[in-house]
Amino acid sequence: MEYKNVLTVCPYCGAGCGLYIQVLDGEIVGVLPAKEHPVSRGKLCIKGWNATAFVNHPDRLKKPLIREGGSFREASWDEALSLIAEKLLQIRDTYGPQAIGFFSSAKCTNEENYLLQKLARSFFKTNNVDHCARL
Amino acid sequence: MTNSIPEFSQYTRCFLITGSNTTEAHPLIASHVMEAKERGAKIIVIDPREVQIGRLADIYLRPRPGTDVAWLNGLMNVIITEELADQEFIEKRTEGFEEMWEVVKEYTPERVEEIAGIPADDLRVAARLYAQNKPAAILYAMGITQHTTGTDNVKSIANLAMLTGNIGIPGAGVNPLRGQNNVQGACDMGGLPNVYPGYQPVTSPEAKAKFESAWGVEGLPEQPGLTVVEMVNAAGEGQLRALYIMGENPMVTDPDIHHVKECLEKLEFLVVQDIFPTETAQLAHVILPSASFAEKDGTFTSTDRRIQRVRKAVNPPGEAKADWEIICELAKKLGAKGFEFSSPEEIMAEIAKVTPSYGGVTYERLDKEGSLQWPVPSVEHPGTPYLHKEKFTRGLGRFHAIHFREAAELPDEEYPFILTTGRTMFQYHAGSMSRRSPKLEQEAPEPYVEINPSDAEKIGLNGAKKVKVSSRRGSIEVAVRLTDRIKPGVVFIPFHYAEAAANALTHAALDPIARIPEYKICAVKVEPVRGS
Numbered sequence: 001m002e003y004k005n006v007l008t009v010c011p012y013c014g015a016g017c018g019l020y021i022q023v024l025d026g027e028i029v030g031v032l033p034a035k036e037h038p039v040s041r042g043k044l045c046i047k048g049w050n051a052t053a054f055v056n057h058p059d060r061l062k063k064p065l066i067r068e069g070g071s072f073r074e075a076s077w078d079e080a081l082s083l084i085a086e087k088l089l090q091i092r093d094t095y096g097p098q099a100i101g102f103f104s105s106a107k108c109t110n111e112e113n114y115l116l117q118k119l120a121r122s123f124f125k126t127n128n129v130d131h132c133a134r135l
Numbered sequence: 136m137t138n139s140i141p142e143f144s145q146y147t148r149c150f151l152i153t154g155s156n157t158t159e160a161h162p163l164i165a166s167h168v169m170e171a172k173e174r175g176a177k178i179i180v181i182d183p184r185e186v187q188i189g190r191l192a193d194i195y196l197r198p199r200p201g202t203d204v205a206w207l208n209g210l211m212n213v214i215i216t217e218e219l220a221d222q223e224f225i226e227k228r229t230e231g232f233e234e235m236w237e238v239v240k241e242y243t244p245e246r247v248e249e250i251a252g253i254p255a256d257d258l259r260v261a262a263r264l265y266a267q268n269k270p271a272a273i274l275y276a277m278g279i280t281q282h283t284t285g286t287d288n289v290k291s292i293a294n295l296a297m298l299t300g301n302i303g304i305p306g307a308g309v310n311p312l313r314g315q316n317n318v319q320g321a322c323d324m325g326g327l328p329n330v331y332p333g334y335q336p337v338t339s340p341e342a343k344a345k346f347e348s349a350w351g352v353e354g355l356p357e358q359p360g361l362t363v364v365e366m367v368n369a370a371g372e373g374q375l376r377a378l379y380i381m382g383e384n385p386m387v388t389d390p391d392i393h394h395v396k397e398c399l400e401k402l403e404f405l406v407v408q409d410i411f412p413t414e415t416a417q418l419a420h421v422i423l424p425s426a427s428f429a430e431k432d433g434t435f436t437s438t439d440r441r442i443q444r445v446r447k448a449v450n451p452p453g454e455a456k457a458d459w460e461i462i463c464e465l466a467k468k469l470g471a472k473g474f475e476f477s478s479p480e481e482i483m484a485e486i487a488k489v490t491p492s493y494g495g496v497t498y499e500r501l502d503k504e505g506s507l508q509w510p511v512p513s514v515e516h517p518g519t520p521y522l523h524k525e526k527f528t529r530g531l532g533r534f535h536a537i538h539f540r541e542a543a544e545l546p547d548e549e550y551p552f553i554l555t556t557g558r559t560m561f562q563y564h565a566g567s568m569s570r571r572s573p574k575l576e577q578e579a580p581e582p583y584v585e586i587n588p589s590d591a592e593k594i595g596l597n598g599a600k601k602v603k604v605s606s607r608r609g610s611i612e613v614a615v616r617l618t619d620r621i622k623p624g625v626v627f628i629p630f631h632y633a634e635a636a637a638n639a640l641t642h643a644a645l646d647p648i649a650r651i652p653e654y655k656i657c658a659v660k661v662e663p664v665r666g667s
């Protein structure tokens with residue numbers, strides 16, 4: 001049996017409370033508040049206590065999906081990414097860079113947001129990148 | 136936030152809380168406010184909706200929705216007239232006082248009473264409390280920004296803080312409470328159409344040259360791009376042909392979602408990268424499965440500019456991958472250079488190089504020090520708990536002279552109620568995470584509309600359990616909750632629920648500068664659903 005507590009940040013509101021995810025043999029078994037955290041000081045609200053409850057939900061997407069007619073079929077990463085690359089390049093070449101847009105995300109990490117805007121700006125040459133900060 | 140959450144419990148002597156349902160939306164920030172109250176700090180709550188924290192307030196004012204600039208000007212009017220302003224701060228650190236006073240002197244408490252419905256003497260009491268208990272912190276949230284006058288509201292709040300010298304000292308300041316955990320970080324990282332990381336404008340030739348050299352590319356675009364709402368509209372008009380959505384669900388969060396659906400359906404190509412098959416993903420051509428926060432490494436930046444490590448606890452399910460990995464792999468397929476990263480730590484090293492306020496951030500420091508508050512310009516710099524200590528970024532702080540304007544859509548005979556939207560304690564944003572968490576869903580499983588009992592009588596509710604709420608854009612049926620929490624003439628619907636999405640009713644009138652939709656106000660009618 002391998003047990004560990006992994007210190008991380010609550011995925012819900014902007015308070016940024018600290019919490020530990022309890023992991024037993026590679027599975028999440030619970031959440032503990034972080035005593036030493038300057039904002040949450042060993043407390044969590046109901047959302048924080050349930051921070052990992054959705055992680056193993058059966059609805060989680062597990063494979064890339066490609067639309068075919070009215071439904072989706074499973075695809076390999078290679079096929080899905082090749083299709084995306086081909087389509088985006090085709091649209092850029094036909095209509096120009098301003099015909100492509102990107103939504104980055106207040107739920108993704110800083111590193112991920114950085115990369116997406118870098119891809120939009122440095123490769124596609126568009127500033128059409130925004131997220132739901134206003135919403 | 137100009138200041139830090141822990142300063143509230145430690146230093147703050149007065150809170151002015153507006154447009155923020157703090158105890159429900161940010162419970163652990165509220166806990167610092169409560170602790171301050173226990174040692175005698177004053178609390179002023181100004182909110183049209185009855186919010187829980189109002190019960191703890193020393194004074195609680197309920198203006199008509201959409202009149203924020205009027206009552207903020209009114210508070211300043213009292214503070215200046217009664218000579219409670221911080222003269223030294225105004226002289227040494229600000230400019231534009233005279234022009235501001237030209238406007239503010241018209242907003243006497245009596246005039247504000249006419250506009251906003253706040254009794255003149257109550258406004259006086261609130262103004263004195265705020266001005267005489269320093270340090271005083273202003274806390275606000277979307278209730279202030281989601282208006283066509285959102286930018287004016289925020290500037291007026293800054294005016295009030297400067298007028299009383301409540302800037303640049305611990306426990307004071309202007310403190311927007313961010314709703315989603317990494318809104319701050321997404322903005323810091325240039326997830327905005329007009330700025331590079333660190334708010335460096337895309338229109339600035341120096342910034343352009345800097346990023347061209349850092350990224351090893353030429354011809355970075357100089358025109359600001361489109362916002363979320365503008366991109367959706369451009370899709371509808373055929374200007375935008377492809378959209379790549381990482382972890383957002385505009386089909387629930389955007390205003391006027393029937394319109395959003397129509398627009399997104401016109402796209403030639405839509406990619407959605409998410410952890411769940413969201414309402415938006417249903418419209419996609421390709422859906423990519425991503426990792427949740429528990430399954431990846433990285434950093435989040437919380438509302439007090441606090442950069443913290445997110446750590447991988449478990450593997451993602453099936454073939455799902457972290458968003459950063461997906462972008463790097465897609466870049467490879469595209470033949471894009473500069474995405475050869477093997478870990479988030481390496482990405483942060485590049486962020487630190489190009490983003491002055493993150494210059495001293497490393498994973499090693501975050502592991503050791505727990506968190507760092509930006510600006511943290513160098514590895515020796517300890518970080519910045521509160522901003523504008525000796526001077527403002529632009530030198531002198533500028534007062535803005537701002538007149539009150541009415542909201543874009545006011546109630547009329549046909550649509551006699553004001554609809555305002557917001558969050559509840561148990562659900563989160565579009566609900567794709569919280570609604571799949573059994574305990575949270577159990578607490579608040581169903582959409583509802585809050586109506587004042589006197590209005591229920593007026594519309595002839597007669598015991599019906601459900602009502603139809605309609606605006607000029609759409610209608611939804613929802614369960615009724617009768618409550619005095621809401622003022623007569625106003626109804627409230629939480630926006631988390633796709634099956635009765637409040638945003639089917641809201642409209643896309645935008646603030647001219649921040650381009651935030653006016654979620655907090657639109658006109659609706661309410662009719663009982665017979666036999667419900």
Ligand code: SF4
Pocket residue numbers: 010011012013014015016017040043044045046047048049160161162163164
């Ligand atoms: S525990 Fe509650 S207050 Fe803290 S970050 Fe999570 S949702 Fe916000």
